[in-house]
């Protein structure tokens with residue numbers, strides 16, 4: 001093959017192909033290298049290859065160069081490089097020695113391919129599988145502990161009725177009840193989502209929200225939280241009642257937790273159009289509080305499983321489960337929050353489409 005054709009092939013290759021001297025100075029740079037690393041040929045020629053080396057891997061390139069100089073092969077391997085704009089890329093590289101006509105080693109050529117997308121896909125798959133496995137495990141554990149849980153609840157109830165229980169015994173009993181409630185909460189969070197087998201029915205969203213709220217009346221009073229409600233009539237949708245109720249219950253509980261020194265909890269239900277793309281009819285639910293707010297850095301993590309700032313009382317599953325439920329109903333959930341002193345608070349908005357989505361066949 002003649003030199004010109006070879007050069008043309010190198011130039012048009014999808015892979016990044018570059019060559020360098022034994023000292024690491026770049027001597028050729030094809031279009032693929034321009035695309036992969038973001039430097040033009042003019043910018044790259046004459047520079048040292050360490051240009052592409054991320055600061056956290058300072059020994060990577062020197063090691064490759066010293067191996068080459070001593071005549072060793074550099075095996076095909078995967079590593080990280082840094083682009084001109086500072087972003088990291090995962091690449092698969094192979095480095096081969098280049099000899100002159102007399103057979104002297106004069107440099108090396110490198111062929112690199114971007115495998116970032118593949119790495120991301122692998123990582124996502126790993127996370128998803130882990131999550132699915134965790135979910136299944138959680139559901140089966142929750143299922144298994146529900147019966148003994150109920151038995152213990154009944155036993156504690158009987159114990160409380162026992163007149164021979166002294167003051168100290170009552171105190172211990174209170175602690176036991178609190179801890180039991182926590183176990184029951186964890187079990188409900190996990191089991192509720194994974195094991196609901198009822199089928200979707202026509203539900204009134206405002207009534208569902210009202211009934212979720214009623215459970216917290218006592219807590220609201222104790223915390224000095226004022227509840228403001230605004231329902232529109234005719235807010236009906238096709239949904240799994242128990243799951244939607246769980247979403248509302250989670251959001252209300254979070255708002256209450258965020259207002260330890262009181263505040264206002266605002267609940268609104270209205271007929272709405274999907275404010276994302278506008279052509280689906282449905283219901284909008286707003287749950288807002290004047291609580292502590294959520295710091296910007298934490299907002300992106302809210303819906304991740306096990307993310308919690310409530311060390312002793314939270315499982316960090318509430319929002320993750322809620323989002324999963326809403327998505328299953330082909331709706332979406334959004335959050336706005338501010339931590340500005342005096343004006344802090346959080347607004348969760350949920351859109352639920354009116355018609356029965358096919359995917360809600362339980």
Ligand SMILES: Nc1ncnc2c1ncn2[C@@H]1O[C@H](COP(=O)(O)OP(=O)(O)OP(=O)(O)O)[C@@H](O)[C@H]1O
Nearest residue numbers: 254255258293308309310314315316317318319346
């Ligand atoms: N209304 C809110 N105001 C302030 N922070 C909130 C609010 N809602 C959620 N958060 C933050 O998001 C985190 C995650 O919420 P999530 O409901 O998923 O878990 P959790 O409430 O910590 O535990 P649980 O699983 O028991 O609900 C909370 O720990 C809290 O830091």
Ligand SMILES: [Mg+2]
Nearest residue numbers: 250254318319
């Ligand atoms: Mg919660």
